């Protein structure tokens with residue numbers, strides 16, 4: 001039941017995820033802790049390509065973080081590492097607030113928004129975001145913002161890791177060289193995009209068809225809604241860096257390159273480019 005982002009597995013993902021998420025509503029906290037791996041699987045569609053490797057890590061991290069039920073079909077996935085794993089580049093307090101408060105709020109508000117449309121709770125957040133125009137008008141903006149926030153952050157945690165950074169290798173490295181000339185040129189272009197985001201948003205490395213692109217994304221807009229697959233993204237909302245870096249966003253961006261989980265990004269690229 002390894003879920004990858006792609007139409008081939010949607011049917012399976014749609015039937016598995018909501019059922020498991022509803023089941024998790026009835027869990028006691030102890031059960032939830034014991035079943036962290038199960039909860040990770042329930043998030044398989046947002047945990048996408050890293051599911052198999054994320055499970056043991058999530059279980060290890062369950063002492064500090066666990067999947068959290070927020071009154072509805074969508075759940076807050078556990079952070080796949082302790083809050084302080086990304087120190088000194090991203091501080092533990094920022095990670096704690098970012099995950100436990102900000103991401104949790106997106107999940108809670110998504111659940112609230114779709115409460116009167118139970119059929120929407122049976123879909124994966126990816127499917128909701130891919131077809132915003134088919135949603136009831138009443139919930140379209142909330143799903144775009146809150147669902148986008150849930151999806152983007154679920155990926156963001158996995159795009160970083162302790163002792164990350166360095167440069168990609170293998171097919172990802174080749175694709176970056178082909179798309180941008182070199183890793184160094186990629187890094188410059190990505191840094192510029194992230195620095196230039198006005199207000200709150202993200203900068204993304206995207207797979208658009210078979211092409212790699214770097215694009216800014218306002219607010220919590222998910223690239224999926226434009227038919228593009230995110231490979232790597234940096235959250236440049238102030239909540240992602242303000243405690244440590246205040247107004248010095250360029251310092252945060254430079255530090256963030258030291259925590260990129262290139263193995264996760266390369267794995268996504270390899271699976272998504274093969275679809």
Ligand code: MN
Pocket residue numbers: 098102153235237239240
């Ligand atoms: Mn954020």
